[in-house]
Every structure is written in structure tokens, then in C-alpha cells.
Amino acid sequence: MSHAPLASACAAVLRRDLTLAWRRRGDIVMPVLYALIVITLFPFALGPEDALLQRIAGGAVLVTMLLAMLLALDAMFRSDIDDGSLEQLMLSPQPLALMLGMKILAHWITTALPLIVIAPLLAGMLHLPTAVMPVLVYALLLSTPLLSLLGAVLVALTAGTRRSGMLLALMLLPLCVPVVIFAAGAVAAAQQGLPWLAPIAWLGAALVMALVLAPLACATALRIALDA
């Protein structure tokens, strides 16, 4: 029996997921709106002093991003499990880890990329200096895929359970602590005029490791969660 070459299988999975997301454009806007609302709550909660908001801007944007991505993560495999297409993917002759990697990529494009696009706006609302914006974007470009990859493994673990929302937060947030520390550390360093390359490099190193390991772990986790 012959089957489709790997590259075209990957492209097919990616195209399918992106098409599905595009058909439900409303869902893509949700995390963005959520992040906007959370950011507007900060000045209300802390008072509208520019200096204070400026100091917390980087960290607040990062945490908001993390929470927005957390909300979107739950849906990563949900519809595929409900309509059985995930089982089909697991039965396909292509390596599951690679197929899942494509799904994670599609998920990152549809949830994290819009968030990164509006991140400068969010940071601007909290008066983050314009000079620091590029560092924030670099940090987000490296840390959001890391969160997507880590999150995918944990979502896969909860795939067999019914109530997973809160549990997902409990499992993911502790593992995200280093990511948040390094990403916020880079922004804070840039804000104080210090060299910020080291934390960015750490994020990059972690991302490379996660790119290799997380799809494999995700495949293992799905097999554990779905076939008893």
C-alpha cells in the first residue's frame, strides 16, 4: 500500500486546520478581545498613574497573553476528538508527532499570532516606551510557540477527560513559570537600558528543545489519554 508523501500530508493537515479556523473567524477574535479587556482592567485596578503602569506594562502584557492562550488551548483537540478525526490521524501511516506538530503550528497561527499583532497596542495602552516594543515582540515571538507546544502536551493529556479547563490551568501555569520569567526579564532589562539578549537567547534555546521534544511528548500523551 502506498501513501501520500510526508510533506503533502503535513501540508494537508495544516491547510485543513487553518481552513477550519477561518470558517469560524469569530473564534480567532475572541482571545484578542479577551486580552484587550484584561489589559483595560489594570488601570482600573491599580489607578491611572503613568509611572506605575509603565513599570508593570511588560509583565502585564505577558501574563495577559498567557491567560488568553490558556483559554484558547482547551479547544485545540476538542472538535477533532468529537468528530473522530483525531483517531483517524492516529491511525494514519504518517508519524503522529509530525502531524500534531502541524496542528500545533496551525493553532499558534490562529491564536498567538493575532495576539502578537496587537501586543504593541496593549503595551502602548500601559505606556510601555516605544523603544522597548521590539524586545517585547521578540520575547513574544519566542515565548508564545513555547507555550503552545507545552500547552499541547498537557491538552493531549486531558483529552480523555470531560472537565479539563481548570485542570489545564493548574497543570500548565507552574510549567510556564520559567518562560514568563525570561520573557518578562528581557522586557524589564530593555526598559532599564540593560542588555536583554541573554534571556531572549534562553527562550530561543528552550524553544528549540521544545520544538524537538514537545510533538513527541504530545503524541505519547494522546496515545495515553485516548486508548486506555
Add this chain to the structure above:
Amino acid sequence: MANWIPLWVHKLSSPPNFYRFAGIVRPWALALALITGVIALYGGLVLAPADYQQGDAYRIIFIHVPCAWMSLFIYGLMAVASFISLVWRIKLAEVVAMESAPIGAAFTFITLVTGSLWGKPMWGTWWTWDARLTSELVLLFLYMGVIGLYHSFEDRRQGARAAAFLAIIGIINVPIVHFSVNWWNTLHQGSTVRILGPSKISTDMLWPLLTMMAATKFYYIASLFGRVRTDLLSMESGKDWVRQIAEREGRA
């Protein structure tokens, strides 16, 4: 070479054999935990001299430090048992891993509480965002995640396998907790007890600490074996050996 050791281990990992073995070991472990615990407390609270800097307040370390060691030790053991259960599908390893989690969480909780009780008179604050305190708190969340995931599945063996996988992923935090005082120079003091080379602590204070460490280990064994016994009974509730035990206990 005698091959009775692997054979013995192999036999022990069957639930009825381990049930019996744990039943024999448990009272001894509990007794040893009590004895060493009392000796360590007497040595630590009465015999050991007051610290030249901290006075008597430092004595909480005789609880705090052994519990902190246990919080990491149990996590490591849980991860190893998890690995064994995922690779070789040994039922007993699953049970050991999952029943270790609540005990480890309890030790982590005690570590955090005693640390904060000590922090108030010494640092003037209950809590600070110090590297070691924070990473210990993250350790508690990791334990909670493992316990939560385990209980969220309807099928317990499936839940155990998923939670075991999470436990293995979470092990990255253990070296972070362990080395945090050396990596980040924050409020928490550096480590004073060394395995290699001389410790930076007086012998009068060291021996109660090490005795307490033994006590917590014995307590862990007793607690774990008790939990594992109960769990094995409920997991194997349809099996013949459980029925035999139930009938025997019912008659007695």
C-alpha cells in the same frame, strides 16, 4: 551469580505479594519513624545549642529542612515510579507513584508553612518572592496538578498513566528548586549540609537533622505502604485474593 534478587523483586511486584509484604513492613517503619522522630526532636529542641545569630528560633529547621528534602525526594521517586509504570506497565509502580503524590504534597505544604513561620521573626515577613520559596510553591502546584489529573479520569489506570506522564514532565522543576539558592543570590540562605565534603553546620545540630531525615523517610514508607495497601484492595476488588482477605477479616 544468584538470580534470587530479580526473582524476588519480580514476585514482590504482584499485588497480593506486595500487600502482604507492606503489611509486615508498615508497623516496623511506623515504630522506627516514631523512635527516631522523638530522638531527633529531643536532640534538636533540647540538646542542641542555641544559634549564635538566630537564638532558639532556628530550631524549626529540624522540621523544615527534612520536610523540604522529602518534598524533592518524593517527587523524584514518584517520577521514577511513573517512568517504570509507563514503560513496563507494572500496576504496582502506578499505585506507588499516585499514592506518593499526596504525601509529597503534604511535605511540601509543611515546608512552606514552617518556612513562613520561621521567616516572620527572622526576615520580618511571612512570604517573599524569593527564588527558593517560589520554586517550592511551584512544586506544590505540580503535585496538585498530578493529583488533579489522576482524579479527573473515569478509568483509574488511564488516569494513573496520564498523571505519571505529567509527573515526568514536571521533573524539570526539581533541579530548579534544589539549586535555586546557589543560582540566584536571594534571601534564602545557602545550603549548609553537604554530602561530599564537610558540612558547614555544627555536629550538635547536624545529628538531630540527619536523624529527623531518617524519621521522615520511615514515616514516608509507613504512610505510603498503608495507602498502597488500601489502594491495591480497591483496585483488585474483584480478584480472588482480595475476596479471601475480606472473608478472613469478616470472620475475625
